[in-house]
Amino acid sequence: MFVGLLLSRYLNMSVEGQEAVTTVTPGQYILIEGNDDEYPFVAKLLKFFGDESHKQKKALVQWFLRLSEVPQNKKLLLGRSPHPQEIFYYLGRACDNEINAESILGTVHVRQDNSPCLFNILFSPFFPELRKELRNSVCFPCFLIQVTPSTPRHATPSIPSRTVPARQPGNILDEARARLHVSSVPESLPCREQEFQDIYNFVESKVMDGTGGCMYISGVPGTGKTATIHEVIRCLQHASDMDEIPTFRFIEINGMKMTDPHQAYVQILQKLTDQKVTADHAAALLEKRFSNPAPKKETTVLLVDELDLLWTRKQNVMYNLFDWPTRRHARLVVLTIANTMDLPERIMINRVASRLGLTRMSFQPYSFKQLQQIITSRLNKVKAFEEDALQLVSRKVAALSGDARRCLDICRRATEICEHSASHPSSTGLVRMSHVMEALDEMFSSSYITAIGCASLQEQLFLRAVIAEFRRLGLEEATFQQVFVQHRALSRVEGLQPISVSEGLAVCQRLGACRLLLLEASRLDMLQRVRLNVSQDDVLYALKAVRD
Numbered sequence: 001m002f003v004g005l006l007l008s009r010y011l012n013m014s015v016e017g018q019e020a021v022t023t024v025t026p027g028q029y030i031l032i033e034g035n036d037d038e039y040p041f042v043a044k045l046l047k048f049f050g051d052e053s054h055k056q057k058k059a060l061v062q063w064f065l066r067l068s069e070v071p072q073n074k075k076l077l078l079g080r081s082p083h084p085q086e087i088f089y090y091l092g093r094a095c096d097n098e099i100n101a102e103s104i105l106g107t108v109h110v111r112q113d114n115s116p117c118l119f120n121i122l123f124s125p126f127f128p129e130l131r132k133e134l135r136n137s138v139c140f141p142c143f144l145i146q147v148t149p150s151t152p153r154h155a156t157p158s159i160p161s162r163t164v165p166a167r168q169p170g171n172i173l174d175e176a177r178a179r180l181h182v183s184s185v186p187e188s189l190p191c192r193e194q195e196f197q198d199i200y201n202f203v204e205s206k207v208m209d210g211t212g213g214c215m216y217i218s219g220v221p222g223t224g225k226t227a228t229i230h231e232v233i234r235c236l237q238h239a240s241d242m243d244e245i246p247t248f249r250f251i252e253i254n255g256m257k258m259t260d261p262h263q264a265y266v267q268i269l270q271k272l273t274d275q276k277v278t279a280d281h282a283a284a285l286l287e288k289r290f291s292n293p294a295p296k297k298e299t300t301v302l303l304v305d306e307l308d309l310l311w312t313r314k315q316n317v318m319y320n321l322f323d324w325p326t327r328r329h330a331r332l333v334v335l336t337i338a339n340t341m342d343l344p345e346r347i348m349i350n351r352v353a354s355r356l357g358l359t360r361m362s363f364q365p366y367s368f369k370q371l372q373q374i375i376t377s378r379l380n381k382v383k384a385f386e387e388d389a390l391q392l393v394s395r396k397v398a399a400l401s402g403d404a405r406r407c408l409d410i411c412r413r414a415t416e417i418c419e420h421s422a423s424h425p426s427s428t429g430l431v432r433m434s435h436v437m438e439a440l441d442e443m444f445s446s447s448y449i450t451a452i453g454c455a456s457l458q459e460q461l462f463l464r465a466v467i468a469e470f471r472r473l474g475l476e477e478a479t480f481q482q483v484f485v486q487h488r489a490l491s492r493v494e495g496l497q498p499i500s501v502s503e504g505l506a507v508c509q510r511l512g513a514c515r516l517l518l519l520e521a522s523r524l525d526m527l528q529r530v531r532l533n534v535s536q537d538d539v540l541y542a543l544k545a546v547r548d
Helices: 073-079 172-177 193-209 225-242 264-271 277-290 316-327 343-347 350-356 366-380 389-398 404-421 433-443 446-456 456-472 480-493 501-513 537-548
Strands: 002-006 010-017 021-024 027-031 041-047 056-064 087-089 099-100 104-112 117-124 132-135 214-217 248-254 297-306 332-338 360-365 517-519 529-532
Touching: 021 104, 021 264, 056 446, 087 099, 099 350, 117 248, 117 433, 132 529, 172 404, 193 214, 214 225, 214 316, 225 297, 225 332, 248 264, 248 537, 264 277, 264 297, 264 316, 277 316, 297 517, 316 332, 343 480, 366 389, 366 404, 389 404, 389 433, 389 537, 404 433, 456 480, 456 529, 480 501, 501 517
Parallel strands: 087 132, 214 332, 214 360, 248 297, 297 332
Antiparallel strands: 002 010, 010 021, 027 041, 027 104, 041 056, 056 087, 056 099, 104 117, 117 132, 517 529
16 A cells, blocks of 8 residues: 655655655656556656645646557557557647546556667566566557547448358248347437437547547337337447547447346446456446546446336435546446336436436337338348238337337247148238238237226226336336225226225236236245236237127
């Protein structure tokens, strides 16, 4: 551990347990605390500033850049094979040259070799085992070049082509079915041009300026949120490869894939540094990484999908994700995705919502014309549907949810029905309205929907209460107590006598036995957690059919 005394123009440092004192003065080469204790940053001390009245004492330094931090396309400009331990003189606006004096670990002694620009570190009083080479190089003039990017305007985001060719279709219906599969890679993402442009401009500006920021993106499932962001990142990475914007790192986490919200810390750190530690340790390391300056810290773009599943009682995970981008040295851009537009107001306490800011975007459900355009774009001139059939399925899905994925599933099932009803297996007849109607009936006549239709009045009312509470919370999970409050309120609205708690628990258990609900098995009380085992769209469709 180092003990330092900062005077007006120099710093006295010592190691605990040792009498030796080292004086650090401007002009010396120093070691600075970094993310990795084994490889501290190297810089030249230019000056100290601040006095005893200041809370933190500062130092102005000139950074040197490690070879591993130099972009590959810049290494090619060197024209030779550099030594793995070479460190290069670095200048650039991504560099913050003001540091806290307490982060200085010690000094290193440097002597000049025969080459006028080659330096050897001889030893450090604090790190006697350290042996490195420094090269004061001007071989990278592109560090000082600021390029104005050629931002795409009014562009329809494209999708990269497949790396493995797909199986050749046997007929038109087979080809249409392959193109309409949700896993099929389309040639473009229509109907989301404006959203693509807005997200692109937001991320691009943060990467260019070396600043941080957060954008909250909401919309019902199947409206293209994640696909649009992935295409934005692909276009930005291409711009970075062409030296139009600075380099950046993209990482992605999904709340649906975590057993505990605090695992977000573990996954983020592992994707950034390949370290795997406990959640608490990962949170501390990330706090340090996004709070301290570094000689060449590239911007990190973090995509957090299914944000609502990272909710905790103290909301510390959400708070940190929104707070880190506001730090001066973070260079972190966070893009969050959730299904609920007003999630911040519903479940976030004030200190968390305040960190989110005003940068929000809502993906509206697709209209029937947009769904029709998406299907037509997917088919790409493959004439497999009658025009009226496409209109029917587009209007039906748009009226229910606007979910493009469900629309594609119904169209695929309609092609199968058409093919099976043909008189000859090789027939290439078009999909007609009758085929679409049969597919719609199948899609909305599953065993779950049949079970909902046959459920008792109280059971159907309980399902309505579950959906109402989910929408109030902005989450996909609630306790029995929360749902029961909604159930009693709905009973009064319907003019029914509210049931008792024991009767409500019995209703909940019956729905769990039918697998319409997923219930927490470890407890059977008011705090038992409840989730739907069927989509909200199917529940609403079944309940609407019963009421009609």
